[in-house]
Amino acid sequence: MNARFVISLLIFLCLATQAQAQIYSTQFRAPGQEWMELRTDRFRVIYPLRYQQEAYRTLSILESDYPSIQELVGGSLRSFPVILNPDNDLSNGFVSPLNFRSEIEIAPIIGKSMNPRSGDWLELVVPHELVHALHFSVNPRSFTRAIGLLSPDLRRSVHAAAPLGVFEGIAVHHESHGSVPGAGRGNHPYFRNQFNALLESRQEWSMGQLLHVTDYTPPFDRHYIGGYEFTHWLLHAYGEDAVKDAIRFHYRYPFLGFGTALRHTTGNWPRTLYREFSASANAREALRRSAIAPVHADAVTELPFDASCSRLNRPVWTAPDRLLFHARSCNRAPGFYQMDLSSNRLSLVYEVMSAPDHLYNLSGDRSELYFSRYHPHPRYDNLLRGDLHRLDLSSGTSERLSLNARLYSPDPLHQRLLARQVQANELALVELDETTGERIREFGKPEESSVVQALSHPHNPTLAAIIGRVKSVQAVWLTDLEAEPTLFERPPDIVFAEGSVFDLAWHPAGETLLFVTDHTGSMNLYEYSLRDHQVVRITNSLFNAYEPSYSPDGTQIAFVGQELNEQKIYLLDRNLIRPERLQEEEWQYNPAIAALLERPLMNRSPEDLPDPSEWEPRPYRTSTEWLKPRLWTPVFEQEAGRERIGVSLESVDPMSRRSYLLDLNHYADRTWYNFEFTSKRFYPGFTYELFNTPNFTAFRVQLEDQTETLPVLQQSRGGALKVPVRIRFDSNARFSSLLIEPQYYLSQIRFLDAADTGRELSGFGTRHTIGLRSVLNLNVRQFRRDLQPNSGWVFFAETRYGLNSDELEIDGGRYTLTANLTQRKGVRAGVISYLAPLQRWNQTLRLSGQVISQTDVPVFNLNSLYSDLFSERPLGAVNSAAILNTRYTIPLTYPDQGGLLLPVYLSNIYLVLFTQTVSDLDAPDLMAASRTLYGAGIRSRFRLSNLAFDVGISVGWEPTRNEVTGFFGTF
Known part of the structure; x- marks a missing residue:
C-alpha cells in the first residue's frame, strides 16, 4: 500500500470521534437583524442591513488583498462565507476549517493590543483573517486529498496539525508588511517589546514556545508574538516562499510535523534554525539597546505586588500615599487594588475584570472610581456589551450607570461624564448625565476616525485633551468642547509621523499634560506644557513605559512598565530626572502626516480597488445545500x-x-x-432526537432465601424534544448562569439477554416521559493557573417521570419479572462547592454530593458515576444511591515547554487526591451498604500538535476490602 495513503488514512482515523461527540456547534445570533449578503466569485459577505457600508468596505478589502495573500501562502477560495457580527463588543475575528467560514465582530478591539497605524478595525482584521482562510484552503496534490472526498472540513483541518504560531505568525506578518506603511502588530512596540524584553535572559523563548499556545505563562498571546518574530525572520533569511512551501509539505505529510516541513524547505532542522534565529534576534536587540541612553535608575522604584504572572494596569492616586490600580495575575482575584505606600499594605477594593482599554478615572474628590466592563446578554451567545460603573472606594460597592449602552472610558469631571460609544467599527465621543448615565449629546467626527481617549482639563470645564485616530494617525487634539462640536476637523496639536499617542494624564495644576508615544520603538512618557508649548521626554525605557499618572502634588509619576513577561507598576520621582526636550518638528503636524490623513482604503490607488457598483445586495437565504453532510x-x-x-x-x-x-x-x-x-x-431554540440506543443495566431480584441480580440490555427507541433555556447572569471575574431544559420523550423499551443480545427477554412497552434538567452556576471563579474552580457553587437536578401505564413481562429463566412502566420515574440532584485552602499556590478543593432515586426500571445509568478505581461495580441494582466526592488538586510545575520537530507540548504536571463514597440508601444498614475509595494520582496536561490531553496514572485503595487498584487515563 502506498505510504502516503497510509498516512492519510491514519489522519482520518485519529480524527475519529466518539459516539455523539458533536463537532459542529450552534449559536444564537443577535435578534432583530435583517441579514443580507454581497456575493462575488470568491466571497460571500453576510451582514445585517444597517451595516451595509461596513460590508462593502469588507468586500473591497478582501478582493484587493486577495492576490498578495495568495502569493504569500497559496490556496484559493470560492464563495467563502464571511459573517459580520453586530452588537458584540468583545471583539475578535476567526476562521474555522469546520463549517469553513470567517466571522468578524464589527466592533473594534479596544486597548493597546492593535497597532493604530493599521487604520480602522476592518483594515486590520479582514486581511489577517483572509490569510487564515487561504492557508486552510491550500490543497496540493497528495493522498491527504482523499479525506476531502468524504469530509472537506476534515481535510482542511489537517493544516491545524501545525502549531497555532505558524498560522498567527504569517497572518501578523502580512498585516505588518502589506500595503499600509507602518501597519500591523509587527510594527507595534507594545507588541514586539514583550518579545524583546526576554532576549538575553534565562526566560528567552525556545523554538516550541515561539510557536505553541501558552496555557499558564504570560503573555497569553505569545504564539502571535513569537510566531511573527520567527516567521518574519524566516522569510528574510530563506526567501518569500519559505512559509508557503512549508505549508504545502506539511499538508502532504502532517504526521512528520511542521519541523520536518521546515527542514524540507530550508535544508536545516529546527534546532539549527532556532540557533540562527536567536543569534539574529539577540544581535538586533543588542544594537537597539545600545542606542538607548541609560535610565535614571535612582529615580525609579518598583511597586511590590506578590503574585505570579502579574499584569498590572493604570495606577491612579487616591491620596498622596495611596495608589489604586487594576491587577490580573495567576493566583489573585482580578480587580481594583489599593496600596498604602507608607506601609506597602495591599487591599482588594473590588473584584472585577475592567474593559481592556483600562481607561478609568477618579471623581474630583478622589472618592469614587468610574470604569467600564463587559456584561453578557442574558440569552444570546457571544453578545457582550460595555457599560459604565461607579465604584465607591470607601465601601467597595459598585453602581451600574448604563444598560447595554456600549460605553467605555468614562471621564467624570465638571458635573458631566464623557465616554466613548461603539458605533459600527468606530468609537464616538458622547456626553452623559453623571447621575443617570443618560446621553446628552454626541460629538461629530469625520468618517474613518475613532475617539481613543478624552480627558477633561482639571480646572477648565470646556477644555479637553482628546486622542483620536484618523486613518493611520493617532494623535492629540486639545479641544474646546463648546467651540468645536465636531472633532478632528483641524490638524492635531501633538502628532508623530512614525508613531502613535496613548494614555493622557493631566497635572493636578493643569499646566502640563502627560502622554505616551512609541515613535522611537519603545513606549515612553512625555510631557507637554500648555504655557511653553514644549514637549519633553520623561523616561527612556528599553521595553515600554505607559499608563502614567501624577501624584496629587505632581512630584511623583506612577506608570506601568514591561519587566520580562510581566507588567509592573513603578514610581518615578519627578525631581530626580532631567527631561529631554524634543524639537518641534518631531511632534508637530507636517506634510507627511497630512498624506497619512488622506490615504485611501488599504493605501491602494483607486485602480487597485474593486468596483463596488458590480455588487448587488440581496437578502440572505439558507438553501437546502447545508443538509448534505x-x-x-x-x-x-x-x-x-x-x-x-x-x-x-x-x-x-x-x-x-x-x-x-x-x-x-x-x-x-x-x-x-x-x-x-x-x-x-x-430563542430558546430546541433539540429534536430520534434514537435507538442500548444501556446495560441489572435488576435485583428477591427470591425466597436469597437476592439475585439479573443483568440485561435495555433497548430504547423513540423520539425526544428538548428546549434548553440558558440565562447568563454574569460572565466577568465570576460566572453565574442558569440552565433549565424541559424534555419530552416518546419511546418504547424492551429487554434483551445481556449475554446473548439476540434473545428477547420481553416485548416492547411504550412510555411517555417528561423530564427536567437544571443547572445553576453561582459565582464560579477560576484563576489562570487553577486546575479547577477555586470558588463558587454548582447546583444541579434532573428528573424524569413516566406518564402512561404499561407493563413488561421479563423472562428471567427460573422466574418472571413484571416491570411496571407507570412507576418509572427518577430524580438526580446534587451540589458542588469549590474552595481554595491554599490559593496562593493554586491548590483547589472540590466537594460534591448527589442523590439518585429511581424505580426498578432505571432512568439513570449509575455506572458512569462510579470511579474507575473500584475493583468492580460498587453497587448492584439499586434504586436509591448517594455519591460523595472530594477532589484536591496540587499543581507541581508549569513547564509550558514543547518542541517543533516532535510536536509535543507539556503544559503542567499536577497531583490529585480524591475520595468517593457510594451508598445504597435503601439498605437497612447504611454503613454496611456503603463503599469508600481513597485515591491519589499524578496527571499532566499536554498537547500533541493542537490536540489537548489531560491524563495520568492513579492508585486507589478501598480500606474495607483492603484492595488496591491502578488506573491510567482520566480520573
Whole structure:
C-alpha cells in the first residue's frame, strides 16, 4: 500500500470521534437583524442591513488583498462565507476549517493590543483573517486529498496539525508588511517589546514556545508574538516562499510535523534554525539597546505586588500615599487594588475584570472610581456589551450607570461624564448625565476616525485633551468642547509621523499634560506644557513605559512598565530626572502626516480597488445545500467491555443556527442509531432526537432465601424534544448562569439477554416521559493557573417521570419479572462547592454530593458515576444511591515547554487526591451498604500538535476490602 495513503488514512482515523461527540456547534445570533449578503466569485459577505457600508468596505478589502495573500501562502477560495457580527463588543475575528467560514465582530478591539497605524478595525482584521482562510484552503496534490472526498472540513483541518504560531505568525506578518506603511502588530512596540524584553535572559523563548499556545505563562498571546518574530525572520533569511512551501509539505505529510516541513524547505532542522534565529534576534536587540541612553535608575522604584504572572494596569492616586490600580495575575482575584505606600499594605477594593482599554478615572474628590466592563446578554451567545460603573472606594460597592449602552472610558469631571460609544467599527465621543448615565449629546467626527481617549482639563470645564485616530494617525487634539462640536476637523496639536499617542494624564495644576508615544520603538512618557508649548521626554525605557499618572502634588509619576513577561507598576520621582526636550518638528503636524490623513482604503490607488457598483445586495437565504453532510467520521470506543464501531454524519448551516448529527453504530451484536437536530434560529431554540440506543443495566431480584441480580440490555427507541433555556447572569471575574431544559420523550423499551443480545427477554412497552434538567452556576471563579474552580457553587437536578401505564413481562429463566412502566420515574440532584485552602499556590478543593432515586426500571445509568478505581461495580441494582466526592488538586510545575520537530507540548504536571463514597440508601444498614475509595494520582496536561490531553496514572485503595487498584487515563 502506498505510504502516503497510509498516512492519510491514519489522519482520518485519529480524527475519529466518539459516539455523539458533536463537532459542529450552534449559536444564537443577535435578534432583530435583517441579514443580507454581497456575493462575488470568491466571497460571500453576510451582514445585517444597517451595516451595509461596513460590508462593502469588507468586500473591497478582501478582493484587493486577495492576490498578495495568495502569493504569500497559496490556496484559493470560492464563495467563502464571511459573517459580520453586530452588537458584540468583545471583539475578535476567526476562521474555522469546520463549517469553513470567517466571522468578524464589527466592533473594534479596544486597548493597546492593535497597532493604530493599521487604520480602522476592518483594515486590520479582514486581511489577517483572509490569510487564515487561504492557508486552510491550500490543497496540493497528495493522498491527504482523499479525506476531502468524504469530509472537506476534515481535510482542511489537517493544516491545524501545525502549531497555532505558524498560522498567527504569517497572518501578523502580512498585516505588518502589506500595503499600509507602518501597519500591523509587527510594527507595534507594545507588541514586539514583550518579545524583546526576554532576549538575553534565562526566560528567552525556545523554538516550541515561539510557536505553541501558552496555557499558564504570560503573555497569553505569545504564539502571535513569537510566531511573527520567527516567521518574519524566516522569510528574510530563506526567501518569500519559505512559509508557503512549508505549508504545502506539511499538508502532504502532517504526521512528520511542521519541523520536518521546515527542514524540507530550508535544508536545516529546527534546532539549527532556532540557533540562527536567536543569534539574529539577540544581535538586533543588542544594537537597539545600545542606542538607548541609560535610565535614571535612582529615580525609579518598583511597586511590590506578590503574585505570579502579574499584569498590572493604570495606577491612579487616591491620596498622596495611596495608589489604586487594576491587577490580573495567576493566583489573585482580578480587580481594583489599593496600596498604602507608607506601609506597602495591599487591599482588594473590588473584584472585577475592567474593559481592556483600562481607561478609568477618579471623581474630583478622589472618592469614587468610574470604569467600564463587559456584561453578557442574558440569552444570546457571544453578545457582550460595555457599560459604565461607579465604584465607591470607601465601601467597595459598585453602581451600574448604563444598560447595554456600549460605553467605555468614562471621564467624570465638571458635573458631566464623557465616554466613548461603539458605533459600527468606530468609537464616538458622547456626553452623559453623571447621575443617570443618560446621553446628552454626541460629538461629530469625520468618517474613518475613532475617539481613543478624552480627558477633561482639571480646572477648565470646556477644555479637553482628546486622542483620536484618523486613518493611520493617532494623535492629540486639545479641544474646546463648546467651540468645536465636531472633532478632528483641524490638524492635531501633538502628532508623530512614525508613531502613535496613548494614555493622557493631566497635572493636578493643569499646566502640563502627560502622554505616551512609541515613535522611537519603545513606549515612553512625555510631557507637554500648555504655557511653553514644549514637549519633553520623561523616561527612556528599553521595553515600554505607559499608563502614567501624577501624584496629587505632581512630584511623583506612577506608570506601568514591561519587566520580562510581566507588567509592573513603578514610581518615578519627578525631581530626580532631567527631561529631554524634543524639537518641534518631531511632534508637530507636517506634510507627511497630512498624506497619512488622506490615504485611501488599504493605501491602494483607486485602480487597485474593486468596483463596488458590480455588487448587488440581496437578502440572505439558507438553501437546502447545508443538509448534505459536511463531515463523516468513524466511531470506535469501548463501553462495558464491548466494542462500538460505527460512523457519524454531521452538518450545519453557514450561520451555525441549525445542525444535525446522525450516529450509526454496531454494538453488542446489534445496530443502533441516534439522530439529533438542533435549531437556534429563535430563542430558546430546541433539540429534536430520534434514537435507538442500548444501556446495560441489572435488576435485583428477591427470591425466597436469597437476592439475585439479573443483568440485561435495555433497548430504547423513540423520539425526544428538548428546549434548553440558558440565562447568563454574569460572565466577568465570576460566572453565574442558569440552565433549565424541559424534555419530552416518546419511546418504547424492551429487554434483551445481556449475554446473548439476540434473545428477547420481553416485548416492547411504550412510555411517555417528561423530564427536567437544571443547572445553576453561582459565582464560579477560576484563576489562570487553577486546575479547577477555586470558588463558587454548582447546583444541579434532573428528573424524569413516566406518564402512561404499561407493563413488561421479563423472562428471567427460573422466574418472571413484571416491570411496571407507570412507576418509572427518577430524580438526580446534587451540589458542588469549590474552595481554595491554599490559593496562593493554586491548590483547589472540590466537594460534591448527589442523590439518585429511581424505580426498578432505571432512568439513570449509575455506572458512569462510579470511579474507575473500584475493583468492580460498587453497587448492584439499586434504586436509591448517594455519591460523595472530594477532589484536591496540587499543581507541581508549569513547564509550558514543547518542541517543533516532535510536536509535543507539556503544559503542567499536577497531583490529585480524591475520595468517593457510594451508598445504597435503601439498605437497612447504611454503613454496611456503603463503599469508600481513597485515591491519589499524578496527571499532566499536554498537547500533541493542537490536540489537548489531560491524563495520568492513579492508585486507589478501598480500606474495607483492603484492595488496591491502578488506573491510567482520566480520573
